[in-house]
Amino acid sequence: MPEISRRTFGGLLGGGAVTAVAASAAAPAEAAEHPFQARTSASRTGRPNFLVILGDDLGWADLSSYGAPHIRTPHLDRLARQGVRFTDAYSGSATCSPTRFSLYTGRYPGRTAGGLAEPIANRTQGLDPRHPTLASLLKKTGYATALIGKWHCGWLPDYSPTRSGWDEFFGNHGGVLEYFSKLGQLGDHDLYEGDAEYEDLRYYTTVLTERAVEYVGRRHTAPWLLNLNFTTPHWPWLAEGDAETGAEIAARIRAAKSQAEISTALNHYDGGSVAKYTEMVESLDAAVGEVLEALRRSGQEENTVVLFASDNGGERWSYLWPLSGEKFVLQEGGIRVPTIVRWPARIDGRQVSHEPVFTPDWTATLLELAGARPDPAYPLDGTSLAGYLLRGERLAERDLFWRVRANRALRRGDWKYYQDADGDDHLYDLGADLREQADLATDRPELLAELKASWERIAAGLLPYPS
Known part of the structure; x- marks a missing residue:
């Protein structure tokens, strides 16, 4: 096998595993086969930063670079052109919290009691703070760690990102909240800074974006991990101009006399549309664009690994063609998700991978790229993709x-x-x-x-x- 440079991944893997992205990256069909050339020189870089961005219930084909004919996502399309777009990437499960368990632990959700909930819906369930996580393992090697956005691995007082390895937390504990009032799935206020309630009645995507922009723009003295977990485009289907509708939903939540009534109010069964969903996905794209621009301005872009994915497949208004199924089921529509990785210092852009990968692989990959080791008492179920990404090594066939x-x-x-x-x-x-x-x-x-x-x-x- 010819030598493959530090910046070229997988071009000679065989089996059509990797292709170069055509200039537009507007649709999967525009990719063309391209034989990569090996390079002989390589600059050294320090340990990378990690910016891991999750969309919420974002379907596999909801980005224009994945084929959506009616949704425009120029910032994420640009990210794909600058890195690698995975066509056969999967979430760790078909719902929110089990996939987050698999990302944070690098293991099947069923390894832990909290991961059996599909999804977590009460205060008794959560990620055991004693279990090693991506954040706690990176923290041991000197990384600063932060989680901004949706946690969905348990509520206070027993569960929180700050109890599981993240130095900082700003976001919501539950799986869903009304975008303006911040009332969550248990019917109470669910926006926190650390372990203290925080009030901000603006559109949630805007609030999270501001926090993320501030974090990446800091003068960091150590490499960092930022998990940026948007709730967009999860229901209730509300865009930035829908504060009045949000207030109506909040009123229903406050008046609810049971958990079922709270869920019905939040789900907003009588609302949403393809047009509203499109507006939400495009606002997610704009938010990601703002964060990436802040990263560029900070001078850290070159040595920051950006990973973008969804926590599971889409539902109701999502564009999933040609997949069958949706969120909650293990057909392709429920678990195949858009996934993009970029690392300008080490990985060439304009690439497409058809290698089957799933959420726990990314935990293993980031740990290896950071020089961190898994806890031997909690072996990972994912496979590190570092050799595949950086040296073009073949991935052994696996299940x-x-x-x-x-x-x-x-x-x-x-x-x-x-x-x-x-x-x-x-x-x-x-x-x-x-x-x-x-x-x-x-x-x-x-x-x-x-x-x-x-x-x-x-x-x-x-x-x-x-x-």
Whole structure:
């Protein structure tokens, strides 16, 4: 295999794994095959900063660079052109908090009791503060750590980012909140700075953006990790000009007499539209653009790894074509998510990867790039992509595994084993059938049995769901 430079990743991996992005990056079809050339010189860089940005319920094709015909996301499209756009990237689960568990711990959600909730919905559940996290492991090696935005891994008094390795926290503990009043899914105020309530009645995306801009613009004396977790475009479907509608939703929440009524008010079943959802996604894109511009102004852009992804697939108004399914299920629409990584100092831009990867891989990758080690008592389930990204090393074929109460799934290469809510087993060749419509279970019974057995072996090592 020819030498591949520090800045060139995967161009000679074979199997069409990586392609260069065409000048526009306006749609996946515009990518063209391109053989990368090795480089012989490389400048050294210190340990990178990490800016990890999550959208909330953002569907796989909701960005114009992923094919959305009606949504314009110029800032995220530019980020994709400057780095690597992953076409076969997955979330750790099909809902919010389990995926966040998998990102923070680098492990399957089912390794921990809090990760069994789909999603967390009460104060008794959460991420055990004794469990090592991406933040706590980086902190041990000298990183400054901050989380801005949605935590969704437990409420005070027992759970909080500041109890799990983050030096700073500004955001909401729960899974959803009204964008103006900041009333959350338990019916109370859910905006905090550290462990103290904080009041700001402006549109939440705007508030989080300002905080993130301030953080990246600081005069840092150590490398840093910033988890920036937007709630956009999660319901209730409200844009910046919808304060009046937000006030109506807040009034319903305050008047609610049960958790079900609170959830109904927040879900805003009678609201939303494709146009409103488009407005929200485009506001997310603008917010990311502001943060990236602040990073550029700070002089830290070159040696900052930016990772952008969604916590799970989209729902209701999301553009998911050609995928089947949506949030909550393990069909492709529920777990395949837009994912972009950029590191100007070490990775060339205008690249597309078709390598199957999922959330726990990024935890392992960031730890390796920082020179941090996982806790041997809590082995990771993800595979570091550092060698793949930096040196063009092949990733060994492996199984990507998902388990939720209603579904099960496992991907190996292009093959996917899927069991639906009725307990029926399916087998799909995603290379030929991205939409999961041609069930090959009866044509390839041996392969189906093999993948199912692999799923069972992994599942046997996880905690059982409480009855």
